[in-house]
Amino acid sequence: MTPAPAIELRSFTDLDAVRGDLLDVYAEVRAPLLHLANYAVSSFGERLDRHGSEDGFQAILAYAAGHPVGYVYGNRIEEGDRYWQRTDPSPGHKYTSHPVVALKEIGVRPAWRGIGVAQSIHDAFLSSRDEPYVTLMVNPAAGNGKIHALYRAWGYEDIGHSQPSPASPRLTVMIRPTTQQPTHV
Template identity: 45%
Template sequence: MTADGIALRHSTVIDDVWSTLIEVYADVRADQLHLPHYSVERFGEQLARHASDPGWEVVIGYDAEEPVGFAYASTLTPDDRWWRRMATPLPDGCTETSTVAVKEIMLRKPWRGQGIALLIHDELLRDRPEEQVSLLVNALNGDGKVKALYESWGYEAISTQQQPPVDGPVLTAMLRRTHLQPEAASSVEKL
């Protein structure tokens, strides 16, 4: 199967997609669910908090009626805790530039390596009005492959954050323009 057969559905209503997001999360994180930071309960708490943020939106990819993955995002304000948690000073003007934060990207294993994560990501950002997009990644995930993938999508590391509570991982904060120029988009890796 290829990314061509994937249907993309948007939602801004968490109640309509809650069970689908939990199902995909539990499948993707199956080998980590025993860890407190990655439990389904912790994800549910995080999801409820994120879904109440301004500009929250999710895109879910479906192969026929099977949910294969999702990405969701929300708008950041200049004083958002997203920025306040950074371990090092941010680039000049960073927090004053309108920003959308991609807070979660999940893709089930059978659909990986086909460009579907990028398809979902790009669809999520396609009509966003914000000038830049930020995300956080555990640089250890996939032995560094996930961070490298985001770098191939045009993201650059700008800082790190210790995720609360104290059992949370240290994440790399990344940033790029929301809408890449055509020449930059043509060099994006489609894993």
Template identity: 50%
Template sequence: MMTEPESRIRRHITLTPELRAVIAKVYAEVRVDLLDQPNYRVGVFLERLDRHAAEPGWAVAMAYTMEGSAIGYAYANTIGPGDRWWKRMTVPVTPRFTARDTVAVKEIGVTPAYRGVGLARRMHDALLDGRAEPYATLMVNPAAGDGKVMRLYEGWGYREIGAVQPGPAAPWLVCMGRSVRT
């Protein structure tokens, strides 16, 4: 098994222009094979990032090499009971998740050279650390990595709670949830 190279995680709660540029650069490295697809273009991602960063409870956990190069990001924000996140589900989600504020993990990305060493989990855990919401949720394309990404999230304690197609150009996604404190 590979071991994680030395890295550090920093959490930010404000999207500055400088941080936005760093996240965009990392996103382009993470999604390089998908950038020609409409939903994955950098400009479309930045529109989503800007919208999410303006919502309550937004935070990002950034991973950096010891030399200071950004190599990953994970960001989330708070969603309330009536949020569009829940309204788009194909079946009603159990009230355990929808009756109160929940933290929605919106994006996790690790550059190719740093995948498979636990960095995504460290960023995810740093992102959820200290959150007031009792539950976390995320959406995943079940085909990503031939199903490996969904299995990874299951290993982190997430379970399927619904399905959604966020937009006409987006793939169908599985919504997963778990307790923030596992």
């Protein structure tokens, strides 16, 4: 059996340096859903551009043999951010009274799933953050519930729901401390 090529993790705070790679990986990761308006590459590109211009933007990409195979990105959100305004029920002061990092997207090309790439890029992303909490939104139906369960295994807990846009599905909002050591699955 031939071992998989080594994964190199690279961190970016400038969207322009990595935008093409993010779009490329996204298109393969979300291929079965690209016909839906919310998941179209153009919709993702608009969200990515908005997120990339916000405070605390960071992306971590995994590369194998020089080719991008996975990514995670997010940015800092503050009290009053529309992220919190759309969360129902409103999250407690414990979470909103200080900056929190919002993990906006994570994806791994199908051929690279199941070998720890997602957890590696997730953990690398959190290791450089100084916010006390990380939050994310997940479609509870994604992967027949497996993605939601994976985030729970990584220490996230449900705190509410959100529908960021009319084209978006209803998402579960999850949160955990950034320094928590997730359970490896």
